Amino acid sequence: MGRRLAFIATLFALEAVLIVLVFQVLASVECRLTDIEGACRALRGALVRAISLGSGVAVLLWAKPDLRHRFVGASGKVVARRWVWPLLHGIGVLAIFAPLLTVTPATIHDGFARVFAGLLGGGLLAAVAGLLWVMPARAWRDWLRRDGTSILGVCVLALLIPDLAALLAPLWALDPLVEGTFGATAGLLRLIAPAVNVDPGMATIGLDGFAVIVASQCSGIEGFALLTGFLAIYAVIFRDIIRWGRFWLVVWPLGLLLSWALNVVRIAALILIGAHVSPELAVNGFHSFAGWFYFTILALGVIAGVQAVPWLHRDPRPRGSDEGTMREDxxxxxxxxxxxxxxxxxxxxxxxxxxxxxxxxxxxxxxxxxxxxxxxxxxxxxxxxxxxxxxxxxxxxxxxxxxxxxxxxxxxxxxxxxxxxxxxxxxxxxxxxxxxxxxxxxxxxxxxxxxxxxxxxxxxxxxxxxxxxxxxxxxxxxxxxxxxxxxxxxxxxxxxxxxxxxxxxxxxxxxxxxxxxxxxxxx
Known part of the structure; x- marks a missing residue:
């Protein structure tokens, strides 16, 4: 990828991380505490979809060198007044955070309408200007006209991953899974702190006065659905490279097992933080961030593993020097x-x-x-x-x-x-x-x-x-x-x-x- 595009992509990623850090950790927003809960949840979902979309397109460009080269070539076209778009993008990003100057973490829910306006208006401006910063509208049109089928297919799948997760969730709501998560979390905590309070009837696990309810949605169901959707996108993109039978019979079950294990670790860490560090940090910081963080690490780890194991490829080739090239770049x-x-x-x-x-x-x-x-x-x-x-x-x-x-x-x-x-x-x-x-x-x-x-x-x-x-x-x-x-x-x-x-x-x-x-x- 061209250096200009690498810079823009890095900037976009850092902006997304900063938005999550500010609005999920430092000034945690609970949509249920606002007067516009539906709009708040929709906007939060939009950020999740944007991250999912960016990840899907990145995987597609990585998988298709010809598509990537055409994308880089289209983005390199010189246009007049190109500086306008990064300027407008920056203004949009500033607009996202500007309302925070008028509220505090304690009053953010009371004045959330102003915060919402900044998030929505600034987000739209930053997104549109960011796309036109990458390449002009005409170049986007030409690129999509030639490669639109595969691009739009992946984009639709990526945008629907959160919905697929919610839709598939009931299929995974099995009592043995919930009970297994509950028992494994309690067992892991007992290895660290013997005085663990466990109430299977109420599905609660507590330690030193801090307790959580391990409901069905805490059993790892969402992680299973998200990972399944992500692996489906990966399998479609790399269908000419990977062996589908081995991928779905070996990689998918191992991925689900790792997802479940990481979820157990997440719940145990949540309880330990709430008991020994800060209940507020556990609920408003760790709980709201750790799930997506663990999912991202797991998804990238599974992809890296598949790419590194020739047994999973249709045409196994000796390991190249990609890693060496990357670390020397x-x-x-x-x-x-x-x-x-x-x-x-x-x-x-x-x-x-x-x-x-x-x-x-x-x-x-x-x-x-x-x-x-x-x-x-x-x-x-x-x-x-x-x-x-x-x-x-x-x-x-x-x-x-x-x-x-x-x-x-x-x-x-x-x-x-x-x-x-x-x-x-x-x-x-x-x-x-x-x-x-x-x-x-x-x-x-x-x-x-x-x-x-x-x-x-x-x-x-x-x-x-x-x-x-x-x-x-x-x-x-x-x-x-x-x-x-x-x-x-x-x-x-x-x-x-x-x-x-x-x-x-x-x-x-x-x-x-x-x-x-x-x-x-x-x-």
């Missing part, structure tokens, strides 16, 4: 670690009342992603430039001077070896890992993709990369200034390593101040 090296950083941050926020406590897990995930793409990163022209070093130290000093009063980040319960491990992970992650990840993405990818090389175009590219960088930090003004400095440092000699050195030196100055003062809210 420069674009992948700049994008993948950032995606891992974002997703791991969401998971930590989902699993910990005090997200800072889970930072070592996030640092480990980031380190693993960087290790995976280490070859292209090691090929960077690494130098410790004095100007970059001084610029970074200056940014760190300004960050500390403009910092507000410190706050409690929730690590007070850590002591001894646990605290030492957390401090080491925080310093290494903040001072060494994060600068590589963020500079590779914001300066190495975003800036270089937008930069025409001269004049106002370059200034706009610098501003855009700094603006995106600022949007992901708690102090956007200071972060925006830092992003501008890092961009200018990189453009000075044309070396990404200079931006990384500047960012790392800034973060290490801040980490040093946090270590000396004990105020870890600084980072």
């Amino acid at each position: 420069w674009a992948v090296a700049r994008i993948l670690p950032f995606i891992v950083c974002m997703l791991s941050g969401i998971i930590v926020h989902m699993a910990f009342t005090a997200p800072a406590v889970g930072y070592p897990l996030q640092a480990a995930a980031i380190a693993a992603a960087l290790w995976y793409v280490r070859r292209p990163l090691m090929a960077i022209d690494w130098r410790i430039d004095p100007v970059a070093l001084a610029a970074g130290i200056g940014v760190g000093a300004v960050w500390l001077i403009t910092a507000g009063p410190g706050g409690d980040i929730g690590i007070g319960a850590l002591s001894g070896a646990a605290l030492a491990l957390w401090i080491a992970a925080r310093v290494i992650g903040t001072g060494l890992l994060v600068p590589v990840v963020e500079e590779a993405f914001f300066r190495g990818y975003v800036l270089t993709r937008l930069d025409p090389g001269t004049g106002w175009g370059r200034a706009g590219a610098v501003a855009a990369s700094a603006g995106l960088f600022a949007a992901l930090h708690g102090r956007p003004v200071a972060a925006g200034v830092a992003g501008l400095v890092f961009a200018l440092v990189m453009l000075r000699q044309g070396r990404l390593s200079d931006a990384i050195v500047a960012h790392a030196s800034a973060n290490l100055v801040i980490a040093g101040a946090a270590l000396l003062s004990g105020d870890w809210s600084l980072i």
Whole structure:
């Protein structure tokens, strides 16, 4: 896929993740508590369908190289005023979040009509402008006219997956399945915490005052239906490659078994979080997010497994070098670690009342992603430039001077070896890992993709990369200034390593101040 399309696809994915994070975790919306429950549920379903549609089209383009090449070619056509569509798309995304400035998490249901208007209007504008950003309307028409049959078929199936899940659900509502899920969850919890309260008559499992009802819809039924629908789409797309008999007789049952096992783990984790961490986090954060997260991981894992096992293919061929090509691709090296950083941050926020406590897990995930793409990163022209070093130290000093009063980040319960491990992970992650990840993405990818090389175009590219960088930090003004400095440092000699050195030196100055003062809210 062309780099421009890869950038747009990555941006769309990050926007979807951000919307889910804000409206499902940070400011959880319960449709039943609003005055427009039906409209709220319909809008939530629209987001699910959009994600399902994007996944289906992505699988189709992956499976059909000719279709993918024509798509990339059509999207590369030069049109006048192409900048209008990304601008309108950005305005639409901002409109989605703008109503949140007028409400708080506690009052979001009372003023949900304003939030709904922003979500609906902004979402429609962002979607239409995003499609026209990918390619002009005429190119969409020509592409669909030639390949419309297969494309529209997959799109319809993808859009109907949520409905298929609801339609097939009664077929899976078997008492043995519900009872098996209930018993397996209770058994798993007893391995971790002996004092588990189990009431089979009421179908409740509780621990330390927090209990859940394992109803029929909690038995894994929805996961079974969703996985079946997703595998059906995959089987249709790859019908000329996979052996259908082996796929449905082996892969499908194994997928259902894994789906059931992950559902048991999900319910057990929900109870543990509610009992030992936070009931609110369990109900409004983990419960609303974990199901789709587990399904996504499982679906991608099953597809990867099928692709890797020649026994499931009609024409088994030796394993190629796709993995090696991917891990050595420069674009992948700049994008993948950032995606891992974002997703791991969401998971930590989902699993910990005090997200800072889970930072070592996030640092480990980031380190693993960087290790995976280490070859292209090691090929960077690494130098410790004095100007970059001084610029970074200056940014760190300004960050500390403009910092507000410190706050409690929730690590007070850590002591001894646990605290030492957390401090080491925080310093290494903040001072060494994060600068590589963020500079590779914001300066190495975003800036270089937008930069025409001269004049106002370059200034706009610098501003855009700094603006995106600022949007992901708690102090956007200071972060925006830092992003501008890092961009200018990189453009000075044309070396990404200079931006990384500047960012790392800034973060290490801040980490040093946090270590000396004990105020870890600084980072």
